Amino acid sequence: MRIELSSVSVTYDEGMPSPTRALSAVDLTLVEGECVAVVGPAGSGKTTLLEVIAGLTRPSSGRVVWSPDGSAAALRTNVGLVHQFPEAQFFEETVFEDVAFGPKRQGLSPVEVHERVSAALARVGLPPEEFGERAPLSLSAGEKRRGAIAAILALGRPFLLLDEPTAGLDPATRGRIAALIANEVEAGRGVAVVTHDLALAAGLASRTLVMSEGSILADRETTSVFCDDALLGRIGLEPPPRYALVAELRREDPEMAAEIGRLLGAPLAEPRA
Ligand SMILES: Nc1ncnc2c1ncn2[C@@H]1O[C@H](COP(=O)(O)OP(=O)(O)OP(=O)(O)O)[C@@H](O)[C@H]1O
Ligand SMILES: [Mg+2]
Incomplete structure (x- = not known):
């Protein structure tokens, strides 16, 4: 399975007095089992690129498709996006309930939800028996970040996108996040990581995209x-x-x-x- 972008451009506030061109004619293919790093200066279009890949922002022109079926709609059910500072979106009373929110909406049975949530929490190093009943806001910063990533992992989607997953974290937590991303790649997911942390990119990604002013300046090893x-x-x-x-x-x-x-x-x- 793969995701293909061809000549994708995104202009915010099109038709308004001051539109912003965030992406310009981007061509890109992502495949399962590969980790791609996305680097570039602030405002170069990295977050917009992830949102397009996740099917959350529609290109102003060009196409983004899920292959083999060639649809754009399938992106929303096959791609999980971890936003920057995802822990800001906790809203349930317990960690378990927060991670269970997505799987429940997918219509899974209570037993399946329980399995999904337990597995996702274990994968991010928050054993459910220890952390499941905790209030999300009582977690440490690094635990919050990992809990928020678990909520996306629990969706069980083949592609995982992460926007600055280590921003604002201490080196030890950064290492844990790097290890959990590496595990997801190992498990066969397609992963794209936006990061200003080039050492993180070097450790995880076999391929790196360099963005500048909405374009891909380089897409290489x-x-x-x-x-x-x-x-x-x-x-x-x-x-x-x-x-x-x-x-x-x-x-x-x-x-x-x-x-x-x-x-x-x-x-x-x-x-x-
Ligand atoms: N919702 C929006 N409405 C209008 N303009 C936007 C919107 N989102 C992003 N932009 C603009 O699009 C351009 C690309 O923004 P984007 O957030 O994709 O960059 P980025 O590379 O992720 O930056 P950073 O490293 O600061 O997170 C910027 O000029 C930004 O101001
Ligand atoms: Mg961004």
């Missing part, structure tokens, strides 16, 4: 993107330290950089433009 200091410089991002080291080495000793690239099985020596 993560290693190739993060070793391309000219590209990152254009959008004002610093590569994670080990990639900065390789970029430096490429300037100093291209042959050794190429050799390291070969050892890592990645195109470190000559990033494609």
Whole structure:
């Protein structure tokens, strides 16, 4: 299963005095089992891109389809979107009830709901017997974030999109979130992660999209993107330290950089433009 965007543009407030072009002619394919990182400066269209993929924002032009059936409607039932600061949306009295909200709406039986919720809470490291009856607002910041992610996992959808999932969290919680995302990829989901945390992207994603002013500037292997200091410089991002080291080495000793690239099985020596 895959999601295909062809020439997707989104303009907010079209026809109003000051419209905003958020996406311009974006072509993109997402496949199950692959983790894609989406990086780029503030306002470059990352959140809008996720909302289009999730079927929550309609393109002003172009097409986004769920393959193989070719419909756009199927996106809403096959894609789970974890918004930025998702814990702001808790509204039930217990963690269990909050995570159960989506599966209940899907019409599952009480037994199935219970299984879904228990499994989702366990997957994010909040054992249901310990956390299920807690009030969501009594959780720590990291537990809240994981609980909110569990609510989306409980929907059981094959594609998972996360908007800045580690924003505002301490390093230990960041590590837990990274591990739980890696587990979802391992389980065969298609994942797209918007992040300003390039080290997180480097650890999770085999492929990275670089966005700028509503367009995809690059869509390449993560290693190739993060070793391309000219590209990152254009959008004002610093590569994670080990990639900065390789970029430096490429300037100093291209042959050794190429050799390291070969050892890592990645195109470190000559990033494609
Ligand atoms: N609902 C909206 N109405 C009008 N303009 C919007 C709306 N949502 C986003 N925009 C504009 O669209 C552009 C892209 O915004 P978007 O939120 O997709 O960027 P982003 O890359 O996610 O930014 P950030 O890193 O700050 O979250 C921005 O210029 C923004 O002001
Ligand atoms: Mg955003």
